[in-house]
Amino acid sequence: xxxxxxxxxxxxxxxxxxxxxxxxxxxxxxxxxxxxxxxxxxxxxxxxxxxxxxxxxxxxxxxxxxxxxxxxxxxxxxxxxxxxxxxxxxxxxxxxxxxxxxxxxxxxxxxxxxxxxxxxxxxxxxxxxxxxxxxxxxxxxxxxxxxxxxxxxxxxxxxxxxxxxxxxxxxxx
Amino acid sequence: xxxxxxxxxxxxxxxxxxxxxxxxxxxxxxxxxxxxxxxxxxxxxxxxxxxxxxxxxxxxxxxxxxxxxxxxxxxxxxxxxxxxxxxxxxxxxxxxxxxxxxxxxxxxxxxxxxxxxxxxxxxxxxxxxxxxxxxxxxxxxxxxxxxxxxxxxxxxxxxxxxxxxxxxxxxxxxxxxxxxxxxxxxxxxxxxxxxxxxxxxxxxxxxxxxxxxxxxxxxxxxxxxxxxxxxxxxxxxxxxxxxxxxxxxxxxxxxxxxxxxxxxxxxxxxxxxxxxxxxxxxxxxxxxxxxxxxxxxxxxxxxxxxxxxxxxxxxxx
Numbered sequence: 001x002x003x004x005x006x007x008x009x010x011x012x013x014x015x016x017x018x019x020x021x022x023x024x025x026x027x028x029x030x031x032x033x034x035x036x037x038x039x040x041x042x043x044x045x046x047x048x049x050x051x052x053x054x055x056x057x058x059x060x061x062x063x064x065x066x067x068x069x070x071x072x073x074x075x076x077x078x079x080x081x082x083x084x085x086x087x088x089x090x091x092x093x094x095x096x097x098x099x100x101x102x103x104x105x106x107x108x109x110x111x112x113x114x115x116x117x118x119x120x121x122x123x124x125x126x127x128x129x130x131x132x133x134x135x136x137x138x139x140x141x142x143x144x145x146x147x148x149x150x151x152x153x154x155x156x157x158x159x160x161x162x163x164x165x166x167x168x169x170x171x172x173x
Numbered sequence: 174x175x176x177x178x179x180x181x182x183x184x185x186x187x188x189x190x191x192x193x194x195x196x197x198x199x200x201x202x203x204x205x206x207x208x209x210x211x212x213x214x215x216x217x218x219x220x221x222x223x224x225x226x227x228x229x230x231x232x233x234x235x236x237x238x239x240x241x242x243x244x245x246x247x248x249x250x251x252x253x254x255x256x257x258x259x260x261x262x263x264x265x266x267x268x269x270x271x272x273x274x275x276x277x278x279x280x281x282x283x284x285x286x287x288x289x290x291x292x293x294x295x296x297x298x299x300x301x302x303x304x305x306x307x308x309x310x311x312x313x314x315x316x317x318x319x320x321x322x323x324x325x326x327x328x329x330x331x332x333x334x335x336x337x338x339x340x341x342x343x344x345x346x347x348x349x350x351x352x353x354x355x356x357x358x359x360x361x362x363x364x365x366x367x368x369x370x371x372x373x374x375x376x377x378x379x380x381x382x383x384x385x386x387x388x389x390x391x392x393x394x395x396x397x398x399x400x401x402x403x404x405x406x407x408x409x410x411x412x413x414x415x416x417x418x419x420x421x422x423x424x425x426x427x428x429x430x431x432x433x434x435x436x437x438x439x440x441x442x443x444x445x446x447x448x449x450x451x452x453x454x455x456x457x458x459x460x461x462x463x464x465x466x467x468x469x470x471x472x473x474x475x476x477x478x479x480x481x482x483x484x485x486x487x488x489x490x
Contacts, residue, residue: 014220015321045230100226102223
């Protein structure tokens with residue numbers, strides 16, 4: 001059963017609910033840096049940067065769960081309305097708050113295909129440096145499409161990095 | 174000749190029967206996929222609801238910034254229109270209803286002097302608008318039956334881009350809503366600006382939501398509510414597009430199942446009808462044959478009798 005310092009947490013993607021449970025600590029990356037949410041946090045709505053989301057709590061297997069998060073939003077509610085079907089235990093957890101993370105794309109560390117992510121990382125790295133050197137030497141004509149491509153390559157690089165971070169740490173744990 | 178007609182009908186029956194097998198199979202396939210499509214609609218709901226909650230919070234956090242992104246624009250001069258249909262036909266009036274509604278919307282726009290930029294999903298829309306010389310800014314195909322969120326993102330990026338860049342005042346969506354397994358409806362909805370959650374009907378908040386506004390105004394924003402809304406609004410619209418794609422795919426499958434069930438029934442009827450005509454033709458042929466044989470035998474006998482008679486007459490005369 002949930003400990004005293006635990007609150008409700010859910011990670012939701014458009015295609016499914018990735019995680020629904022309780023936690024004592026949620027760490028994620030916002031525009032201003034890594035943020036940690038504990039029980040009793042005040043109401044907050046924020047944008048989440050791509051990064052590794054860490055959920056720690058007694059209900060989580062191995063004490064900590066890692067999720068590769070490719071941007072999204074977080075909502076912290078200090079005391080959300082209790083759902084109709086919630087039993088007393090759940091109501092107690094909810095009274096300590098709820099953290100909802102909405103992400104377009106997110107995967108559990110255990111689900112990350114490390115080899116694919118590594119290959120994508122190398123590909124994106126090569127593409128980024130190629131475009132960057134092209135930009136330095138070339139310039140002038142066709143600069144704008146190159147800028148878009150560069151941004152895309154950088155985003156791909158970031159995605160692969162996040163996946164590897166999540167998976168890599170899971171391996172060490 | 175009567176035998177020829179019979180052969181033609183037999184061939185016809187065989188062809189209808191094999192068509193029936195195909196329509197029957199399509200009906201069953203569609204029926205099995207509807208369940209999955211409905212499950213995907215249900216699975217997408219928590220995310221949509223979460224997004225809606227965020228929009229409520231952020232809108233309350235900065236009502237001024239929300240003014241631009243929420244509600245109905247006062248003046249619409251340019252609008253983007255996204256029309257969602259299927260890649261394949263054989264689904265009754267499903268595609269036609271949406272395309273006609275889109276066409277009507279564009280015609281109304283021309284009458285009122287609104288400049289519309291058209292985006293489409295589905296192969297059927299491509300052909301339809303090309304034939305009518307209606308320029309389509311971008312069309313997407315290959316996602317109508319099983320849309321993924323990545324597909325929705327791609328569509329959203331193209332359709333919402335002009336709004337974010339300030340090139341259009343409004344983004345409209347024409348698609349089929351999946352209300353239930355028995356009821357789907359073509360609807361024109363506004364994607365952006367977002368529907369104003371603060372005033373769902375007049376100034377009254379619907380009952381049961383009384384809890385939410387109590388906390389409003391005490392929420393922190395990271396970044397500022399205004400900045401957050403700028404990034405949130407396209408994401409919320411993207412979520413709406415994904416929801417619309419899912420509902421459209423479920424509606425398409427339902428329409429296909431219904432159309433194919435009707436086609437299968439019709440094939441049964443045709444087989445029955447053709448069998449009757451064929452049996453009658455065969456019976457006719459048999460009757461004619463018997464008549465010919467009987468007539469021939471009669472003629473032969475009459476001929477033989479006639480010969481005798483002739484002889485008799487000859488003798489007689």
